[in-house]
Amino acid sequence: MTALLSVQGLSVSFSTYGRTVEVLKAVSLEVPQGAQVALVGESGSGKSVTMKVIMGLLAQPPARIHAGRIMFDGRDLLTLPERERVALRGTAMSMVFQDPMSSLNPVWTIEDQLTTILKYADRRLGRDRDRRGRRARVIEVLAQVRMRDPERVAQSFPIMLSGGMRQRVLIAMALLSEPRLLIADEPGTALDVTTQAQILKLLRDLVETQGLALLMITHNLGVVRETSNYVYVMNKGEIVEEGPTAGLFAAPRQQYTRDLIAAVPRLTGRVTS
Amino acid sequence: MTVALEIRDLVKTYPVRNAFGRVSGEVRAVDGVSFTIPSGGVYGLAGESGSGKSTIARMIMGLTAPDSGDILIDGTSILGTRDRARVQMVFQNPGASLNPRRTVGQSIMVPLVAHRQSGDHTGRIGDLLDMVHLPRHFTDRYPHELSGGQKQRVAIARALAVSPRLLVLDEPTSALDVSVQAKVIDLLEELGRRLGLTYLFISHDLSLMRNFAQTVGVLYLGKIVETGPADQVFERPEHDYTRLLLASVPVISAEEAAMRPVIPLINGEMPTAKDLMALRAGLNAKETAR
Numbered sequence: 213m214t215a216l217l218s219v220q221g222l223s224v225s226f227s228t229y230g231r232t233v234e235v236l237k238a239v240s241l242e243v244p245q246g247a248q249v250a251l252v253g254e255s256g257s258g259k260s261v262t263m264k265v266i267m268g269l270l271a272q273p274p275a276r277i278h279a280g281r282i283m284f285d286g287r288d289l290l291t292l293p294e295r296e297r298v299a300l301r302g303t304a305m306s307m308v309f310q311d312p313m314s315s316l317n318p319v320w321t322i323e324d325q326l327t328t329i330l331k332y333a334d335r336r337l338g339r340d341r342d343r344r345g346r347r348a349r350v351i352e353v354l355a356q357v358r359m360r361d362p363e364r365v366a367q368s369f370p371i372m373l374s375g376g377m378r379q380r381v382l383i384a385m386a387l388l389s390e391p392r393l394l395i396a397d398e399p400g401t402a403l404d405v406t407t408q409a410q411i412l413k414l415l416r417d418l419v420e421t422q423g424l425a426l427l428m429i430t431h432n433l434g435v436v437r438e439t440s441n442y443v444y445v446m447n448k449g450e451i452v453e454e455g456p457t458a459g460l461f462a463a464p465r466q467q468y469t470r471d472l473i474a475a476v477p478r479l480t481g482r483v484t485s
Numbered sequence: 486m487t488v489a490l491e492i493r494d495l496v497k498t499y500p501v502r503n504a505f506g507r508v509s510g511e512v513r514a515v516d517g518v519s520f521t522i523p524s525g526g527v528y529g530l531a532g533e534s535g536s537g538k539s540t541i542a543r544m545i546m547g548l549t550a551p552d553s554g555d556i557l558i559d560g561t562s563i564l565g566t567r568d569r570a571r572v573q574m575v576f577q578n579p580g581a582s583l584n585p586r587r588t589v590g591q592s593i594m595v596p597l598v599a600h601r602q603s604g605d606h607t608g609r610i611g612d613l614l615d616m617v618h619l620p621r622h623f624t625d626r627y628p629h630e631l632s633g634g635q636k637q638r639v640a641i642a643r644a645l646a647v648s649p650r651l652l653v654l655d656e657p658t659s660a661l662d663v664s665v666q667a668k669v670i671d672l673l674e675e676l677g678r679r680l681g682l683t684y685l686f687i688s689h690d691l692s693l694m695r696n697f698a699q700t701v702g703v704l705y706l707g708k709i710v711e712t713g714p715a716d717q718v719f720e721r722p723e724h725d726y727t728r729l730l731l732a733s734v735p736v737i738s739a740e741e742a743a744m745r746p747v748i749p750l751i752n753g754e755m756p757t758a759k760d761l762m763a764l765r766a767g768l769n770a771k772e773t774a775r
Contacts (some may be wrong), residue, residue, distance in 0.1 A: 254662040256634075358754060376757075404533035405689055409733035409754045417753070424650040424742025431662065434692075461737055475667040477692040479719065479734055 214286070215242040216425050217266070217305075222280030224261060227273060235261050237449045238279070243267060243393065243425050248416075249456065250428040250436040253446035254472075262446070263324055263395055263429050267307060268297050285392070299336040302329070305393040306386040308415075311402050312378035316370040322381055323366035326350045333389035353384045360415060376407035383414065393425045394418075401432065412438050433476050437461060445469050489683035490545070490562070490651055491522040496553035497540050514540045515551070516707035522651075522700075527677065527684040529698030529715065531691060531730065536704040538687045545685065546574050548706075558651060570600045573644035577656040579636035583628040589614075589639050590624030596646045613642040617672060634665035638672065645676070651683045659690065670697055691734050692741075695719050695732050703727045705758065722746060725765050726758055 224236040236258050243249045253259040263269040265399065266282055268289065282289040285303065289297060311313040317325055327346050334341050341349070347366075354362035357380040370378055379399060386394055398406035416439055419426045428439050436443050436457060443460055445453045445468070453466045466471045497515040500508045515537040521530040532538045543549040545556055547569055555562050558571050573596070576582040580705040582591055585713045593610045601610075611621045617638040628636055637657065644652055654673070658666040670693070676682060686698050694701055695715055702712040705724060728746040733755065736742050753759055 254664065300657050385653070406533065406733045406755070406758055407734070408728055410757070412735065413755050423612075431733060432661070433737045438735045450660050459738075472664060473737065475664045476737055477667075477670075477690070477696045477730070478738070479692045479695055480738075480744060481695050481716070481719070 215283075215287060216247075217243040218243045218281075218283040218429070219262070219266065220281045220283070222262070222265060222282065224265060224270070225276050225278060227276065227387070229276060235275075235449050236265075239446075239449070239451055241444050241451065241454070244429050245392070246417055246419075246423045246425055248426045248440045250430060250440035250443045251446060252430055252436050252443060254431055256448075257428050257446040258449040259431075259446050260397070263307075263397060263427075266427075267305070267395065268301055276328075278431060302391075303333050303336055303389045304391055305395065306389065306391040308383050308386045308394060308396040308399050310398040312375055312382055313402065315382055316378060318370055320369070321366065321371075322354075322368055322370070323347070323350055326353070326366075326381075326385060328389050329385055337389070341454040343396060348389065350472075353387050354381075355386060356418070357384045359384075374407075375403050379403060379407075379411050382415070383418070387418070387422075391424065391451075393427065395427045395429065397429045398431070400435070401430070415439060433461070433473065445472070487524045488521045488547065489526070489558065490522040490528075490685065490735070491555075491560075492518060492520050492541070492545075493555040493557070494519050495541065495556070496552045497537075497544060497549065498552055498648055499735065502727075513546070513707050518554075518704075518707070518709055520702055522683050522685060524683055525677070525681050526700065527698045529686045529688065529694040529701040530704060531688065531694055531701055532704030533689060533730075535706070536702050537707040539655065540577040540683070541704075542655050545572060545653055547572075547653075570596075570647040571650045572653060573647065573649040573651075574653040574655065575637070575640050575644050575657045578632060578660045579640045580628070580660065582640055583636055585628050587627075588624065589619075589626050589628070589631075592628075592639060593624075594647055595644045596613065596643060598632060602647060602648045603670055609646070613645055616645065617642045619719065632665075633661050634669060637661065638671055641669075641672070641676070648680075651685065653685045653687070655687045656689070657686075658693070659688070664691070673697075676699075691719075691730060692736070720744065725761055725768065729756070729758055729761055734766070 219241045222236050222239040225234045239262055251259050251262065272282055277290065316320050328348055330346050330349060333363060350366060351362045354365055359365045359380060400411040403411065412435065418424065432437060440457050443457045444451050447468050453460065453464065453469045461473065495515050495518045498511045498513050500510055501510040503509040518541060520528065530538050534734055540549065544551050590610050594606055594766065597606055597609065610624055614621050614623055618640050619635060619728055660667050661669060675762060677684060688694050698715050701715050701718050702709045705726045711718060711727045722731055729748055732745045732748045748755065
């Protein structure tokens with residue numbers, strides 16, 4: 213079976229002030245249809261750059277893509293005309309952003325923000341939906357992310373919602389156009405631990421019930437274990453290790469992964485070796 | 486064992502104002518909190534946003550005055566005194582707590598000057614850098630030249646400059662990568678042993694707390710709902726909120742997952758703390774009615 217998303221030998225460098233830094237070195241990864249995959253790395257490992265290249269959000273220059281292909285649903289995203297690329301973004305693949313405090317427009321109601329996004333998504337997909345249809349879809353999606361009172365939430369401004377509810381709105385936003393791939397960038401890290409647990413459970417449930425593929429980008433190994441069954445470990449622009457999540461955590465092969473896992477404090481107390 | 490820090494029935498309320506600035510009520514940010522830390526001990530204060538943990542830290546630092554209650558260091562109250570050298574603080578984000586226009590040396594010098602300490606400042610700064618395992622020539626560097634972990638080491642050196650008894654650590658590693666976090670925690674433990682420091686460790690990271698603190702207190706809406714030795718609180722949590730917190734921690738091994746309490750799902754979802762408490766209160770009411 214071919215993967216829904218497949219990144220092959222991706223190399224990217226940044227040029228600033230005459231200096232060139234290689235930030236991705238032949239990165240390859242795959243997200244099969246309906247799979248839950250995580251990309252984990254510390255700051256500066258290149259995980260966010262990888263995400264940006266996939267979404268087509270990387271400014272070029274300063275970045276330059278040297279080599280590699282990004283196949284999504286059988287098409288190479290890097291050679292796709294800009295029009296078609298734009299048509300995919302936020303429709304077939306969409307993204308859940310990290311910071312629910314700054315990713316929403318404070319002067320628009322939730323309904324206004326979601327409707328606007330839906331209008332653009334519909335236009336790109338050539339779908340025809342009237343105002344009432346859009347409103348119905350917005351309420352439906354808010355209910356999908358388990359908002360208790362979707363009608364009221366739709367009329368609210370972001371400041372009236374808690375952090376966890378705002379994060380749900382961001383997930384709803386990503387789900388609006390029925391994407392096949394959801395890319396989540398550290399969702400819940402800005403939230404309290406109990407709220408984060410709710411958000412992770414929600415993402416897991418959504419992915420399972422809707423058959424979405426999930427690419428989870430995070431620095432938190434615990435989040436990796438909670439949300440994925442296959443994991444890629446990144447360090448200094450390279451994938452250093454990959455494998456099924458449980459197996460990789462139980463028996464890491466590379467020294468880097470071993471050190472990373474050993475650095476995580478355990479709920480069970482000290483690991484005495 | 487002597488007591489380094491004693492907090493007695495601390496209360497702090499803030500007025501709640503409506504849109505026109507009129508006081509419409511009050512919120513009890515800290516609601517009768519008491520605890521003690523033995524000399525050389527590490528006390529972990531766990532809680533989520535709004536639990537009052539930062540307000541407690543601010544009161545210990547003398548940045549906010551409590552409504553009532555007392556704070557004693559080595560048996561003497563520090564309220565109303567100007568003697569602040571015995572308590573110092575390490576802040577969460579070293580990128581924001583170091584002045585970008587001061588060199589490392591100048592930053593570490595600030596408390597020495599503020600507390601009018603005499604003597605060889607240059608030598609003292611060098612000694613402090615040694616203590617946190619940074620090379621002495623870092624004294625001339627600016628914060629932007631340092632990594633996150635190095636910046637936090639500088640912040641620790643600055644806090645140690647006036648030889649405090651107690652360090653308030655407010656999420657000291659939450660801005661750092663895990664591998665860097667492990668090294669900073671190792672450093673804090675080493676310094677604690679060597680200098681006989683007492684720590685108040687404030688964090689939302691329960692796994693880290695388990696490994697660093699000997700005693701923990703769980704704060705919820707301004708009250709300590711559960712307290713005890715770390716092993717006891719983590720292995721046999723009694724309060725529902727503690728259980729919910731532990732159940733929420735993302736963990737990396739099956740052993741850890743097994744020790745997380747099982748929380749009843751409400752409508753297929755992890756309950757919020759408020760819902761769980763309401764559910765429990767309802768159950769208790771039913772039992773009493775019977």
